[in-house]
Amino acid sequence: MPRVARDRDALSLRSPLADLAGIGPARARALGDAGLATALDLLLELPFRHEDRARFGRVADLVPGGPPVTVAGAIATSRLVRTRRRGFSIFEAELEDESGSIGLVFYNQPWLGRWMTPGARLFVHGRAVFKRRVVLESPWVEAEPSEEADIPLSVGRVVPIYRSLPGLAPRLRRRLVARCLEEAAPGLPERFPEALVRELCLPSLCDSLREAHFPGSAGGAADPRVWEERTSPHLRRLALEELLEFQVALGRRRRERAKRPAPRIEADAALRKKLGGILPFPLTGAQKQAIREIGADLRSGHPMARLLQGDVGSGKTIVAVLTALLAAERGFQSALLAPTAILAEQHAETVFRLLAGTGATPALLTARVTGRPRAALLAALAEGAIDLVVGTHALLEKPVVFRRLGLVVVDEQHRFGVAQRAALPARGAESGEHPHVLVLSATPIPRSLALALHGDLDVSTLDEKPPGRTPIRTRLAREDGRDEAYRALAKEVESGGRAYVVVPLVDESESIDARAVASWTDEVARRLPGRRVGALHGKMKPEARERAMRQFASGALDVLVATTVVEVGIDVPEASFLLVENAERFGLAQLHQLRGRIGRGARASTCVLLSGGGASEEAVSRLEVLARTDDGFAVAEEDLLRRGPGEAFGTRQSGLPEFRVADPLADRDLLGQARALASRLETGGNASAFEAPFLLPRARP
Numbered sequence: 113m114p115r116v117a118r119d120r121d122a123l124s125l126r127s128p129l130a131d132l133a134g135i136g137p138a139r140a141r142a143l144g145d146a147g148l149a150t151a152l153d154l155l156l157e158l159p160f161r162h163e164d165r166a167r168f169g170r171v172a173d174l175v176p177g178g179p180p181v182t183v184a185g186a187i188a189t190s191r192l193v194r195t196r197r198r199g200f201s202i203f204e205a206e207l208e209d210e211s212g213s214i215g216l217v218f219y220n221q222p223w224l225g226r227w228m229t230p231g232a233r234l235f236v237h238g239r240a241v242f243k244r245r246v247v248l249e250s251p252w253v254e255a256e257p258s259e260e261a262d263i264p265l266s267v268g269r270v271v272p273i274y275r276s277l278p279g280l281a282p283r284l285r286r287r288l289v290a291r292c293l294e295e296a297a298p299g300l301p302e303r304f305p306e307a308l309v310r311e312l313c314l315p316s317l318c319d320s321l322r323e324a325h326f327p328g329s330a331g332g333a334a335d336p337r338v339w340e341e342r343t344s345p346h347l348r349r350l351a352l353e354e355l356l357e358f359q360v361a362l363g364r365r366r367r368e369r370a371k372r373p374a375p376r377i378e379a380d381a382a383l384r385k386k387l388g389g390i391l392p393f394p395l396t397g398a399q400k401q402a403i404r405e406i407g408a409d410l411r412s413g414h415p416m417a418r419l420l421q422g423d424v425g426s427g428k429t430i431v432a433v434l435t436a437l438l439a440a441e442r443g444f445q446s447a448l449l450a451p452t453a454i455l456a457e458q459h460a461e462t463v464f465r466l467l468a469g470t471g472a473t474p475a476l477l478t479a480r481v482t483g484r485p486r487a488a489l490l491a492a493l494a495e496g497a498i499d500l501v502v503g504t505h506a507l508l509e510k511p512v513v514f515r516r517l518g519l520v521v522v523d524e525q526h527r528f529g530v531a532q533r534a535a536l537p538a539r540g541a542e543s544g545e546h547p548h549v550l551v552l553s554a555t556p557i558p559r560s561l562a563l564a565l566h567g568d569l570d571v572s573t574l575d576e577k578p579p580g581r582t583p584i585r586t587r588l589a590r591e592d593g594r595d596e597a598y599r600a601l602a603k604e605v606e607s608g609g610r611a612y613v614v615v616p617l618v619d620e621s622e623s624i625d626a627r628a629v630a631s632w633t634d635e636v637a638r639r640l641p642g643r644r645v646g647a648l649h650g651k652m653k654p655e656a657r658e659r660a661m662r663q664f665a666s667g668a669l670d671v672l673v674a675t676t677v678v679e680v681g682i683d684v685p686e687a688s689f690l691l692v693e694n695a696e697r698f699g700l701a702q703l704h705q706l707r708g709r710i711g712r713g714a715r716a717s718t719c720v721l722l723s724g725g726g727a728s729e730e731a732v733s734r735l736e737v738l739a740r741t742d743d744g745f746a747v748a749e750e751d752l753l754r755r756g757p758g759e760a761f762g763t764r765q766s767g768l769p770e771f772r773v774a775d776p777l778a779d780r781d782l783l784g785q786a787r788a789l790a791s792r793l794e795t796g797g798n799a800s801a802f803e804a805p806f807l808l809p810r811a812r813p
């Protein structure tokens with residue numbers, strides 16, 4: 113570890129960041145807002161990659177299609193290009209070294225012009241692309257240090273690259289981290305029992321953090337690859353510790369739940385027969401098995417916490433409704449929570465249909481129910497006159513009171529916040545008994561991963577589809593097949609079908625995407641003269657989004673051009689054609705979810721996955737699994753293997769926990785090891801050290 117000048121007192125883990133030279137009160141506040149208050153917080157924000165600045169490349173090494181390279185060079189020219197689009201700017205610069213020069217292009221970062229002036233020396237890291245000429249698009253840039261003190265940390269070694277934090281330039285940050293590592297890190301607690309440290313040959317936490325920031329500084333390999341490939345023993349130690357913390361927390365939640373009382377709800381033979389009789393079809397074997405598992409939970413006297421996962425259309429809703437009906441027969445109310453008003457209405461339709469003639473009373477509560485009907489509904493809920501209420505977030509609001517809430521069903525739980533998820537079960541608990549909770553998820557993940565990640569939930573899986581579905585025909589096409597694909601789409605619409613065209617977005621946070629969707633919509637409308645084409649994207653107001661979906665559902669629109677916001681939910685039986693533009697940019701699991709939007713009615717459905725002209729062979733061949741199978745689990749497994757859970761499902765969509773160091777898929781072996789270790793430590797009474805969250809990102813699990 114390079115030595116850094118000390119200012120007065122040595123730091124401890126708890127030292128406020130304001131104690132560090134270079135951090136004034138304003139910066140400390142900005143960092144505090146970003147969740148960093150102490151030296152420890154700074155140490156635990158690990159770099160997301162490392163750059164080998166012991167070996168720089170040259171500008172001439174930057175070739176399109178080649179690997180990313182770090183080069184050091186000087187700015188020859190630079191200019192800010194104003195564009196006609198308001199709020200959109202391009203900053204261009206020419207970077208040169210003795211081997212040649214290359215263009216740099218940055219979008220919407222006009223402030224770069226303040227320091228990237230001719231003569232400025234900098235490091236650039238990126239992958240060359242061909243855009244009329246060879247350029248680096250939005251590469252990583254960092255000014256070359258002018259201060260002697262920064263050189264040993266930022267040049268001539270493997271250097272940490274961090275996600276940016278407000279007001280903390282990379283070089284200053286490295287200097288501060290180095291100081292914290294030197295002075296504060298030795299005070300890090302060792303939580304693994306000594307015997308275990310020896311048994312597993314674990315490096316110390318302090319050394320592992322040193323290596324995580326500055327590979328090679330604590331005896332490890334000075335090579336970014338051992339971090340990229342996740343083979344560094346230091347990375348593995350950190351990941352194991354984090355996963356162990358996670359497993360211990362899950363175990364504790366599970367044990368606490370098992371101590372709580374819950375209503376005992378039990379079906380006898382007569383009731384089972386009655387319930388079976390209300391369905392117009394026999395249950396699948398998988399549905400029967402899930403119902404048996406749920407039944408055992410409901411009888412146990414302790415709150416159920418079960419995840420029911422299954423592909424779209426596998427019949428999860430039916431299982432949930434039967435469970436609610438069982439609760440109703442035994443005098444308990446149920447609540448079914450859906451993420452959007454449309455989904456709630458669709459569930460309500462199913463529920464009203466199934467409950468007709470059973471004697472159970474259903475209701476629907478969304479934000480659209482207002483005034484007197486709302487007051488009447490709330491009163492009926494409080495009196496216990498309603499057995500099953502289907503609703504949105506509106507169910508979580510204060511005036512909603514139940515008389516005997518026995519079951520909470522949460523559909524697509526990952527679309528609710530953590531606090532919201534906890535709110536409804538807590539509501540029932542006011543009476544002293546905790547309601548049973550059933551969570552439905554259409555994001556199928558392999559069972560082993562589900563168990564390890566949702567370790568505090570029991571898992572039931574519907575791995576069988578109801579019979580009699582018309583399978584969806586899926587084909588792949590390339591650029592030269594586009595015209596034909598749109599002709600097929602037009603023909604389908606002609607004959608009474610409806611179609612989705614799904615388009616990719618570069619970055620969901622960019623406002624240019626609204627424009628991108630608008631221009632796609634124009635393009636689709638041009639190809640389908642006389643057809644009513646609507647748009648749907650995440651930048652629309654919720655009401656506008658709802659309106660577009662309703663119009664499509666009612667047939668007022670023939671074609672809906674949409675981003676992945678259509679992915680979850682909406683059930684339009686007439687929708688029989690799905691065309692995905694630039695399909696290579698989507699995850700397989702995501703495409704599978706999208707495909708679940710069609711094939712829901714009597715019409716034979718078609719899905720066309722169009723790859724863009726620039727798509728690589730590999731990206732296109734990846735899509736073949738979708739043409740081969742419509743089994744969501746098979747697709748998910750393939751996707752997980754190729755891309756990892758975050759990317760495969762999109763972090764927000766996945767509902768999987770986020771980790772600081774661990775990658776639950778790449779580190780699958782550690783996940784298993786952590787599970788085993790957690791129960792071993794619990795049995796030995798040694799788990800308490802891991803109970804306080806330390807490595808895990810806050811507010812979780």
Ligand code: ADP
Nearest residue numbers: 393394395396423424425426427428429430578
């Ligand atoms: P999911 O919620 O898993 O997407 P649903 O419960 O909405 O699936 O069921 C999808 C469709 O299949 C619904 O129209 C439902 O009535 C029907 N369905 C469910 N279970 C069966 C079954 N065992 N046999 C035939 N059809 C079924």
Ligand code: MG
Nearest residue numbers: 424425428429
């Ligand atoms: Mg469903």
